[in-house]
Amino acid sequence: MKILVSALEHSANLHLKSLKKELDADVEMLGIFDKNLGSPIVDLQSLAIMGIVDALKKLRFFFKLADEMVELAEKADKVLLIDSSGFNLPLAKKLKKRYPDKEIIYYILPQAWAWKKKRIPVLAKTIDKLASILPFEPEYYPKYANIEYVGHPLLDQIENFKTSLNEEIQEVLFMPGSRKSEIRRLMGTFLEVIERLNLQNVTFVIPKHFSDAEVKELYGDLSAFKISHDAHKSLYKADFAFICSGTATLEAALIGIPFILAFKANAFDYFIGSRLVKLDYIGLANIMLSKYKKTQMHPEFLQDEVTTENLVEAFNTYKRERFLQNSQILREYLQHGSSQRVAQIIQNN
Numbered sequence: 001m002k003i004l005v006s007a008l009e010h011s012a013n014l015h016l017k018s019l020k021k022e023l024d025a026d027v028e029m030l031g032i033f034d035k036n037l038g039s040p041i042v043d044l045q046s047l048a049i050m051g052i053v054d055a056l057k058k059l060r061f062f063f064k065l066a067d068e069m070v071e072l073a074e075k076a077d078k079v080l081l082i083d084s085s086g087f088n089l090p091l092a093k094k095l096k097k098r099y100p101d102k103e104i105i106y107y108i109l110p111q112a113w114a115w116k117k118k119r120i121p122v123l124a125k126t127i128d129k130l131a132s133i134l135p136f137e138p139e140y141y142p143k144y145a146n147i148e149y150v151g152h153p154l155l156d157q158i159e160n161f162k163t164s165l166n167e168e169i170q171e172v173l174f175m176p177g178s179r180k181s182e183i184r185r186l187m188g189t190f191l192e193v194i195e196r197l198n199l200q201n202v203t204f205v206i207p208k209h210f211s212d213a214e215v216k217e218l219y220g221d222l223s224a225f226k227i228s229h230d231a232h233k234s235l236y237k238a239d240f241a242f243i244c245s246g247t248a249t250l251e252a253a254l255i256g257i258p259f260i261l262a263f264k265a266n267a268f269d270y271f272i273g274s275r276l277v278k279l280d281y282i283g284l285a286n287i288m289l290s291k292y293k294k295t296q297m298h299p300e301f302l303q304d305e306v307t308t309e310n311l312v313e314a315f316n317t318y319k320r321e322r323f324l325q326n327s328q329i330l331r332e333y334l335q336h337g338s339s340q341r342v343a344q345i346i347q348n349n
Contacts, residue, residue, distance in 0.1 A: 001024075001026065001027050001028070001077050001078070001347070002027075002028045002029075002030055002075055002076045002077050003027060003028070003029055003030065003076055003077065003078050003079070003080050003346065004030050004031045004069065004072060004073045004075075004076035004078070004079045004080070004095075005029045005030065005031045005032065005033050005080045005082070006031055006032045006033075006069060006079075006080070006081045006082065006084070006087070006088050006091060007032060007033045007034070007082040007083070007084075008032055008044065008047050008083070008084040008087055008088075009082075009083055009084055010034075010044070010178065010207075011083070011246075011247045012082040012083045012084065012108065013033055013034040013037065013044070014153075014157065015082065015107070015108065015153040015156075015157075015338075015339075016033055016034070016037060016082060017034075017036075017037060018153060018156040018157055018337070018339040019107075019153075019339045019342055019343060020037060021339065022339045022340050022342075022343035023343050023346065023347065024347060027346075027347070030072055030075060030076055031069055031072060031076075032044075032047075032065070032069070041065075041068060041069075041072065042065060045209070046061075062087060065087075066087065066090065066091050066094060067094075069091055069095075070091070070094050070095060070098055073095055073098070073099060073102065074099075076102070077102075078102065078103045078104075078105065078346060079092075079095055079102060079103065079104045079105065080105050080107060080346065081104065081105070081106045081107070081127075082106075082107050082108050083107075083108040083110075085109075085110030085111075085112075085119070088106070088110075089110060089119065089122070089123070089126075092104055092106070092126050092127060093122075093126055096126050103128045103129070104126070104127050104128050104129075105127070105128065105129045105131060105342075105345060105346060106123065106127045106129070106130050106131065107131040107133075107150075107338075107342055108131075108133055108153070109123065109130055109131070109132055109133075109134075109137065109147075110123065112140070113136075113137060113140040117140070120140055120141055120142070120145075121142065123141075123145070124141055124142050124144060124145035124146075124147075127146075128146060129146050129148075129345055130145060130146060130147035130148070131148060131150045131338070131341075131342050131345060132147055132148065132149045132150065133149075133150065133151070133152045133153060133338055134149070134152075134288065135149050135288070135292075135333060135334065135335075136288070136291050136292075137149065148341075148345075150338040150341040150342055150345070151334065151335055151336040151337050151338035151340075151341060152334040152335075152336075152337065152338055153337060153338045153339060154247070154250060154251055154254055154337075155254070155331070155334060155335075155336055155337040155338075156337030156338065156339045156340075157232065157337075158232055158251065158254055158255055159232070160232075160236045160255070161236075161254065161255055161256055161327075161331065162236065162255060162256030162257060162324065162327070163256075164324075165239065165256075165258070165320050165321065165324055166239050168239075169239040169240045170201055170239050171201045171202075171203060171237065171238045171239050171240075172194075172197075172199050172201065172202055172203075172238060172239065172240045172241065172242070173202075173203050173204075173205065173234055173235065173238035173240070173241040173242070173243075173257070173259075174190050174194075174202065174203070174204050174205070174241070174242050174243075175204075175205045175231070175241060175242070175243040175244060175248050176190055176204075176219075176244050177244035177246070178207045178246070180214075180218055182244050182263075182264075183218045183219065183244075184218060185264040185265075186244055186262060186264060186306070187218070187219060187220065189262070189306055189307065189308055189311065190242060190262075191220070192308040193242065193308055193311050193312060193315075196308055196312050197312060197315060201226075202224075202225045202226065203225065203226040203227070203228050203234055203238060204219065204222055204225050204226070204227055204228070205228050205229070205230075205231050205234050205248075206219065206227055206228070206229060207229070208229045231248060231251060232251065232255070235248075235251060235252050235255045235257045236255050236257070238257055239257070239258075240257065240258050240259065240315070240318075240320075241257050241258070241259035241260075242259065242260050242262060242311065243259050243260070243261055243262070244261075244262060244263055245261055245263040245282050245283060245300075247284075249261050249283045249284060249285060249298075250283075250284040250285050252285075253283075253284075253285030253297055253298065253326075253327055253330055254285075254327065254330060254331055254334075255327075256323075256324050256327040256328075258298070258318055258320045258323045258324070259298055260298065260299050260300075260301065260311060260314050260315065260318075261282070261283045261286075261298060261299065261300045261301065262301050262306045262311060263282060263300070263301070263302050263303075263306070264302070264303055264306050265303070281296070281300060282300060282302065283297070283298060283300055285297045285298065285330060286298060286300065288330065288333065288334075289326060289329070289330055289333075292329070292330075292333050293326075293329060295326070297323065297326045297327075297330070298323060299314045299318075301314070
């Protein structure tokens with residue numbers, strides 16, 4: 001079986017790696033994905049975008065890439081789209097128009113329930129099988145939609161979960177993001193927090209793909225701190241964390257390490273996003289737990305709220321044991337991983 005795969009993001013490829021382990025050996029992937037998983041048609045590094053302005057500059061490139069994917073789909077038996085709705089949803093429309101009988105599976109759905117609910121009927125009509133990783137998500141779709149909660153991919157990847165916490169906070173972890181713009185906006189404040197709290201045992205998680213020159217330019221002098229490239233092991237080992245928004249916050253919530261979310265975006269991007277998204281929280285753990293138990297799991301500080309004073313106060317007043325209890329509740333809510341079920345969906349005729 002040949003599958004046309006469109007996985008543009010780093011996180012999508014982590015989930016794809018877990019999924020590939022569950023697929024039969026004769027399944028061949030074509031299209032866009034990490035080069036460690038096969039032979040993609042493009043280098044993922046060339047797809048990275050930083051905000052709305054950068055996205056506009058690369059529009060022509062992405063249109064051409066979508067056309068290549070449509071042509072390549074002729075060789076595929078099925079199509080698997082993972083996350084990245086800005087690219088994958090228009091691609092799905094083109095594919096369905098060109099190949100109306102070719103099955104399209106969408107794994108890790110666009111968060112249309114959060115900001116573009118008009119997309120939901122489009123997804124329901126365009127996608128043959130919708131694989132949701134959020135337990136509440138199917139409730140937003142019409143009855144005719146072929147949508148199923150398949151579990152959450154992080155529960156396929158996380159191997160260790162905290163069952164207790166050290167009485168004293170010893171090691172503190174900092175994860176200022178995976179994008180250069182995120183890191184630049186947070187590093188100054190994070191370094192001030194370290195100084196203000198007089199933290200002696202500090203680890204920074206740095207993405208593997210950065211060169212030494214990029215690390216020096218983005219993070220500055222880190223000689224006084226430990227460096228890690230393994231988020232899961234570092235989150236499990238540490239006692240507390242300061243994390244930029246994104247998948248890392250949900251990883252921390254599931255593992256059970258108390259943390260504070262800090263997020264600063266480009267002012268224009270945040271202005272646009274804040275008017276499109278109507279949510280009380282941006283952290284995935286907070287979103288899910290608020291829907292399940294009507295409670296907040298961890299503090300969030302956004303934009304101008306990201307100050308040394310706010311982060312230090314939140315650290316000093318943190319209810320860590322309550323967080324650990326909520327971590328267990330969150331794992332029970334998500335139930336299990338998703339790779340095995342998605343593999344079954346792909347391979348079933």
